[in-house]
Amino acid sequence: MNSQTTPTNYSIETENLSLWYGDFQALIDVNVKIPDGQITSLIGPSGCGKTTLLRCFNRVNERYGNVTTKGKIEILGKNIYDADVSLPELRKSVGMVFQRPNPLPISVYDNILFGLRIHSPVRSITQAESDQIVEEALTSVFLWEDLKDKLKVRATSLQLEQQQKLCIARLLPLKPRIILMDEPCSALDTKGTFAVEELMEVLAGTYTFLIVTHNMAQARRVSKECIYMFLGELIEHGETQALFETPQHPKTADYVQMRYG
Amino acid sequence: MAIFSMTRPELRKKIALQGIAFIIVGAAFIFLWNTLKKTQAANIQTPSSSRISGTLPSLLSDLNLILPISLLAVLFGVAFAFYLEEWLPTTSKVRSFIESQVAFFVEIPSLLYGLLAITVLFSYADVSKEIGTPPIQNINEAGLAAIPLQHNIAMFYAETLVFIFMVIPVAIKTTQEALRSVATPIRESAYVLGANHWQVLANRVVPLALPRILAGGCRAISRSLAVAALLIGVHIPGTRGIPDRFMLFLGGALLLSTISSFLIEIYVPATARHG
Numbered sequence: 187m188n189s190q191t192t193p194t195n196y197s198i199e200t201e202n203l204s205l206w207y208g209d210f211q212a213l214i215d216v217n218v219k220i221p222d223g224q225i226t227s228l229i230g231p232s233g234c235g236k237t238t239l240l241r242c243f244n245r246v247n248e249r250y251g252n253v254t255t256k257g258k259i260e261i262l263g264k265n266i267y268d269a270d271v272s273l274p275e276l277r278k279s280v281g282m283v284f285q286r287p288n289p290l291p292i293s294v295y296d297n298i299l300f301g302l303r304i305h306s307p308v309r310s311i312t313q314a315e316s317d318q319i320v321e322e323a324l325t326s327v328f329l330w331e332d333l334k335d336k337l338k339v340r341a342t343s344l345q346l347e348q349q350q351k352l353c354i355a356r357l358l359p360l361k362p363r364i365i366l367m368d369e370p371c372s373a374l375d376t377k378g379t380f381a382v383e384e385l386m387e388v389l390a391g392t393y394t395f396l397i398v399t400h401n402m403a404q405a406r407r408v409s410k411e412c413i414y415m416f417l418g419e420l421i422e423h424g425e426t427q428a429l430f431e432t433p434q435h436p437k438t439a440d441y442v443q444m445r446y447g
Numbered sequence: 448m449a450i451f452s453m454t455r456p457e458l459r460k461k462i463a464l465q466g467i468a469f470i471i472v473g474a475a476f477i478f479l480w481n482t483l484k485k486t487q488a489a490n491i492q493t494p495s496s497s498r499i500s501g502t503l504p505s506l507l508s509d510l511n512l513i514l515p516i517s518l519l520a521v522l523f524g525v526a527f528a529f530y531l532e533e534w535l536p537t538t539s540k541v542r543s544f545i546e547s548q549v550a551f552f553v554e555i556p557s558l559l560y561g562l563l564a565i566t567v568l569f570s571y572a573d574v575s576k577e578i579g580t581p582p583i584q585n586i587n588e589a590g591l592a593a594i595p596l597q598h599n600i601a602m603f604y605a606e607t608l609v610f611i612f613m614v615i616p617v618a619i620k621t622t623q624e625a626l627r628s629v630a631t632p633i634r635e636s637a638y639v640l641g642a643n644h645w646q647v648l649a650n651r652v653v654p655l656a657l658p659r660i661l662a663g664g665c666r667a668i669s670r671s672l673a674v675a676a677l678l679i680g681v682h683i684p685g686t687r688g689i690p691d692r693f694m695l696f697l698g699g700a701l702l703l704s705t706i707s708s709f710l711i712e713i714y715v716p717a718t719a720r721h722g
Contacts, residue, residue: 208538246638252538272457274641282639288632290651301640304650353636360641 195222197364197394198243203257205238205247212238214418215257220411225386225395227409227426229402230441235418236398240366243396244280245273262363278305281357282366286373287349289341289356294333297341297352298323302359319359327355327385347378351385365389367397371404383408402442406430414438476523483515516610517671521664523611524618531619532626533648546623552616557673560613614667621663625656662710669703 198220205213212235220226228236241247242259245266259266266276278301289297298320302311311319320337324330329351333344341352350370357365367386371379379401386395386408399405405412405426412426414437422429422438433439535542629652637647653660 244639246635249635249638250537252536270458274643276641277639278641284632284635286632288636290633290636291655300637300650301642304640304642304646356640 196220197222197262198396199260200242201258201260203239203242203255203259205235205242205256206254207250208252212418213242216418216420218413218420218423220394220396222394223391224411225390225397225409226411226413227405228396228398228413228415229400229405230415230421232400234415236415237368239415240282240368240396240398243364243366244277244282246277246282274305278360279362280364280366281360281362283350283353283357283368283370285369287346287353289344289349289352291340291342293338294341294344294352295320295337298356298359301356305360323355323358326358326389327351328381329355345378347374347381350374350378350382354382354385354389362393364394364396367395369398369400372400379404402430414441416441479519483519513610513671514668516607517614517668520611520614520671521618521667524615524667525622525660525664527615528619528622528626529648532623533644545619549616549619552612553620557613557670560609610671614671617667617670618664621666622656622660625659625663626652628659629655658710662707665703665707665710669699669707672699672703 196219198218200216200218203213203216204211216235216239218239228240230236238247242255243261243266247253247255255267261276261280264271290300292300295316299311299316302316302319321330321334324333329348332348333339336344341349344352350373354365354370371382374382383404386397389395397405397409409426411424412429413420414422414429414433414435416437422433422435424434429438430442433442531542531545633651633655634647637651642650
């Protein structure tokens with residue numbers, strides 16, 4: 187997919203990435219390579235920088251004034267801290283799903299078209315096109331059957347599971363390459379969790395997923411590779427099964443075998 | 448070149464657009480200010496004859512004096528609050544300084560501003576004596592005593608200063624609170640879809656914060672109306688209707704505060720529920 191710029195298919199590569207919130211160093215020399223087109227999970231105890239690392243990849247962190255970043259992040263072969271990077275375009279390629287479903291307080295239909303509308307000139311999308319885009323997006327997250335009669339309903343009044351799926355669906359019309367997920371299932375029940383995981387597995391070939399999770403079973407179920415972080419440092423990165431069954435680092439072993447804390 | 452980098456023409460276009468917007472806004476403010484100064488200075492006249500010293504003419508003449516300045520001040524305050532809240536980082540020293548000053552000015556009762564206007568600014572401008580004894584020969588056919596123009600301008604500045612110190616902090620404070628009331632997840636959900644700052648403001652933040660911003664503007668203007676009650680006393684000394692007008696303006700202020708609190712009650716919970 188991206189072989190012109192990088193020899194191996196890595197979506198995200200970081201080099202000595204360090205990040206400070208004021209005086210507090212949240213990330214310490216993180217070097218990671220995230221392969222293209224599969225699900226990678228980030229695990230670790232609370233406050234160890236998983237979410238911070240995730241939020242570096244679409245530069246949402248910078249909205250807070252006291253963040254300092256050093257090092258290099260290459261996404262699809264391009265250093266995202268270069269001066270000529272346009273944030274809207276970066277965020278178009280790197281979508282994000284949050285812990286709590288946060289659809290915009292407008293209708294389901296408008297939610298899905300929101301991203302597309304802000305990226306295209308006024309009235310450049312016809313009614314027929316937008317109908318088709320909405321149908322495609324909802325079909326690919328298995329919501330079309332449930333919601334085809336409720337397109338004008340306010341998105342915040344849906345069930346949580348549907349809201350979270352809608353949050354994934356509204357990224358799809360922008361044709362992102364990478365989807366970042368920050369504990370996408372922590373607000374959902376077992377059924378909802380299962381539905382979102384199933385959806386991720388179906389979409390994994392097309393998009394690169396990076397998922398932060400506290401649920402070890404989930405990391406084991408869905409991800410192909412797994413990253414363990416502890417106090418801002420990347421401790422171990424490897425195949426999920428190997429990391430869980432034969433961890434190389436004692437800290438990882440403590441955590442995955444529940445001896446941590 | 449990667450898919451998300453910005454090309455040089457795009458950058459140039461962005462910078463040019465920002466420059467043009469800056470010039471337009473600046474020119475609009477200067478134009479408004481000059482028009483106000485001209486029209487207001489010509490309009491400050493004191494009714495000295497009983498023919499027009501009813502409730503309605505003085506009500507209208509004082510509204511004519513107060514509303515344009517207050518509206519301009521509210522506009523400026525809202526714009527300034529947007530700059531503080533949306534563009535200055537939270538760690539900025541300038542921001543914390545301005546916020547502490549605003550908090551100080553908001554807490555001063557509006558009555559004190561009126562006293563300030565009368566005692567300090569008006570005596571400094573040496574206008575109060577002139578108004579107190581309008582020269583008889585200056586009374587025109589409408590029964591209005593024309594005040595010399597340079598005094599009008601001095602008075603205009605004095606009043607404007609008071610109104611600005613009184614209205615702008617309230618507008619800044621309420622607008623800031625309104626902007627903060629829009630939950631972070633809503634902003635972030637728009638940001639991660641690739642919206643730029645202006646699009647997030649126009650599409651998401653302003654629609655949700657608008658009722659609160661309007662109510663804040665209403666509050667700011669009602670505050671200026673409350674102090675207007677005192678200024679009327681300065682404008683028309685020696686006429687009989689002062690107590691009536693005083694009550695009228697206090698009533699007007701009370702009404703506006705009630706309306707603004709109703710606005711908050713009715714509209715804000717409705718939007719906050721979905722926020």
